Amino acid sequence: MRTREVRLAGPDELVVVETELAEPGPGHVLVRNRWMALGAVMRTLLDGTGPLPGYRVGEPLFGKAVGEVIAGDGAPVGTLVSHGLGWREHAITERFEIVEPGAELRALSSGFVAYGALRAAGLRSGETVYVSSVAGAVGSTAARLAKALGAARVVGSAGTPEKVAALTAAFGYDEAFDRQTETRPADIDVAIDLVGEPPVAAMRPGGRIALVGALAQQLGGATPAPLDLLGVIGRGVTMVGLDLAAHRHLEPEYRTLAVDPPHSVVHGLDAAPDALRGLFAGRFTGLVVITLG
Ligand SMILES: NC(=O)c1ccc[n+]([C@@H]2O[C@H](COP(=O)([O-])OP(=O)(O)OC[C@H]3O[C@@H](n4cnc5c(N)ncnc54)[C@H](OP(=O)(O)O)[C@@H]3O)[C@@H](O)[C@H]2O)c1
Numbered sequence: 679m680r681t682r683e684v685r686l687a688g689p690d691e692l693v694v695v696e697t698e699l700a701e702p703g704p705g706h707v708l709v710r711n712r713w714m715a716l717g718a719v720m721r722t723l724l725d726g727t728g729p730l731p732g733y734r735v736g737e738p739l740f741g742k743a744v745g746e747v748i749a750g751d752g753a754p755v756g757t758l759v760s761h762g763l764g765w766r767e768h769a770i771t772e773r774f775e776i777v778e779p780g781a782e783l784r785a786l787s788s789g790f791v792a793y794g795a796l797r798a799a800g801l802r803s804g805e806t807v808y809v810s811s812v813a814g815a816v817g818s819t820a821a822r823l824a825k826a827l828g829a830a831r832v833v834g835s836a837g838t839p840e841k842v843a844a845l846t847a848a849f850g851y852d853e854a855f856d857r858q859t860e861t862r863p864a865d866i867d868v869a870i871d872l873v874g875e876p877p878v879a880a881m882r883p884g885g886r887i888a889l890v891g892a893l894a895q896q897l898g899g900a901t902p903a904p905l906d907l908l909g910v911i912g913r914g915v916t917m918v919g920l921d922l923a924a925h926r927h928l929e930p931e932y933r934t935l936a937v938d939p940p941h942s943v944v945h946g947l948d949a950a951p952d953a954l955r956g957l958f959a960g961r962f963t964g965l966v967v968i969t970l971g
Pocket of ligand 1 (some may be wrong): 718811814815817835920922
């Protein structure tokens with residue numbers, strides 16, 4: 679059986695390649711992928727500058743996907759599963775999770791990153807939360823999750839006036855501002871830093887900052903931001919790097935919140951490489967989902 683996948687052909691060069699599909703081994707499933715998600719982390723997987731093992735030249739890319747089992751003895755044919763082998767029409771894997779029909783988008787969502795960060799920062803009822811660069815996959819879910827955990831006020835920033843408008847109109851933020859033109863808010867109890875610029879001066883005494891991403895470096899090519907150490911000390915700010923694996927036990931309670939991610943849809947594997955470049959350029963709002971048939 680023939681199938682297609684996207685491979686890394688050289689630095690930043692993605693090609694769609696037709697190839698022969700192998701047979702699934704014992705305990706494996708053959709999955710017809712139907713959706714996959716893109717993310718900023720793929721920038722560092724492409725250039726090998728992040729902490730995770732990156733994409734390799736000559737091999738297919740990988741990433742979150744959801745599809746339907748069509749063969750193999752790992753799960754009944756017709757079962758919907760999520761796994762980490764996106765960027766291909768078919769995947770063979772023994773590492774998958776069963777997805778209930780109707781929960782496909784939630785299985786692709788980065789909402790658990792936002793939830794883990796809010797819990798890692800110890801968000802308490804009645805507090806004010808600030809999330810930086812919230813137009814993407816993680817940030818667009820964070821306001822609803824923060825409210826579900828009792829936040830009284832949630833503030834977000836984005837890079838264009840259109841995205842700023844979406845934050846309050848569609849994503850549940852109470853206040854939003856354009857990070858290119860406006861200064862940061864004040865009186866923050868909990869900050870989720872996706873940009874790599876911890877907002878120390880905006881924190882209330884005893885505030886907590888969860889360090890989750892470094893978008894300004896990853897997508898903007900910025901040098902690491904200096905840390906206001908005296909501000910951290912003077913305000914008694916706690917900073918915690920998000921190790922998502924350490925928060926896996928929170929997944930059941932996160933799932934009960936059933937927050938669907940705001941998303942943008944692009945159709946077809948052939949369109950995926952350009953969509954990824956578009957994501958790096960800030961062209962999309964919410965989680966970027968590629969339909970694969
Ligand atoms: N620690 C973990 O376990 C973990 C897990 C998942 C993700 N992450 C990290 O979390 C961050 C967000 O991930 P994501 O999947 O939500 O990203 P995403 O959906 O790919 O978001 C892309 C967003 O980045 C923004 N952006 C582009 N250039 C920027 C710049 N120079 N400065 C600031 N923002 C910029 C764009 O918004 P604008 O158009 O508004 O600029 C765009 O909406 C990433 O750093 C990712 O690596 C961490």
